[in-house]
Amino acid sequence: MIRASRITDDDWKRDLLLHYAGPSVQQLFETLPDLPDSDMRGPLVNIEQYTPNMTSYEEATSKLNAFFLPKENATYERHLLRQMKQKAGESIDAFTVRLRIQAERCGFGEKVEENVKDQIIQTCQSTNLRRELLKRGDATLEEVLQVAKIFETVAQQEKSFSGIEQKPPASEVNKIEVNTFAKRNRFAEPMRVECHRCGYFGHMARDDKCPARGKSCNKCGGRDHFAKKCRKRKYPAESSAKRDFGRQERIDNDSRKPGSKDSSTVKHIVEAETEYVFNVTTPDGNGELQCVIGGVLT
Secondary structure, eight states, X not given: OTTTTTOOOHHHHHHHHHHHHOHHHHHHHHHSOOOOSSSOOGGGOSSSOOXXXXXXXXXXXXXXXXXXXXXXXXXXXXHHHHHOOOOTTOOHHHHHHHHHHHHTTTTOGGGHHHHHHHHHHHXXXXXXXXXXXXXXXXXXXXXXXXXXXXXXXXXXXXXXXXXXXXXXXXXXXXOOOTTHHHHHHHHHGGGGOBOTTTOOBSSXXXXXXXXXXXXXXXXXXOBSSOGGGOOXXXXXXXXXXXXXXXXXXXXXXXXXXXTXXXXXXXXXXXXXXXXXXXXXXXXXXXXXXXXXXXXXXX
C-alpha cells in the first residue's frame, strides 16, 4: 500500500501504517517503550538488531514486531527439523522446500544449507541415493540436489521399462469414479418401497414408525391399516345410503300369482359391527309381512 502510493517521507509512512492498523494498535503503540540507544534492548529483543540511525517508520515497525512476533525457541525448532523426513511419493525439491522453511527458524545463520543437506542425506527415501551421497563426502547442497534429481529420473524410467505401475504423486488428481451415483442409488432403492399398510414410502409395514400402526380402517373397521390400502372385499351395494350404514343387502322382489299378496324376500344380510333397524312396508299397506324362519313360513 505504501509503495503503491509512492510515499517516501518516513513520518508519513509511519502515520499511514498506524492508520490502517486501526485504533487498537494505535493505543498499543503509544504504550510501547522506546527503543534503547544501544544494542541492549531488554525483553523486546527477538528480531533484527537495533541501529541508532533508524528512521521513524523503521522504529515503529521494529517496536510492533518486537511485541507481536512470537518468541522463538531455537532448540525446539531444531528438534522439529531433525524429526522431518521425506514422505512417500514426495519429490526431493518439495522436501527441500519444507526443510528450508523450518531451518530459517533454527538460528543457523550462514549454516542453513549445510543443515538442510545433512537432513536430506539422513532421511531421504532412497537407500541407494543415501549411499551415493555419502560417497561424495563434503558435497554442497546444490550438488546433493543434482544427484537426487538424477536418481529420481532414473527410478521413474526404470519402472517404465519394467512395466511396474507407478502410483500418482500427491499433486495429481485421482480418477473420478462414474458409478458413485449408481452405487448410492442402489442402496437407496429399498427406501422407495411402498408400505402396504399406509401407502407411504420410506419404511416397511413392520416398522414401528408406520403412521397406520394402531389406527382403525374407515372401510372395514380393522386395525393397523388405512382405507386406501384395505384388502378386504367390498360387496356390491344397491344405494349409497346402504353403503354408509356399513352393510350390504340384496333384496329380490318377486311378483306372486294373481290373487296372492305381494311379498319381499330378504335372501341374505351381511352383518356389520353396528346394528341398525330398518322399516319394511308392503304394497297393500296392511302391515302384514310373511317371513321364512328356520324353513317354516310364518
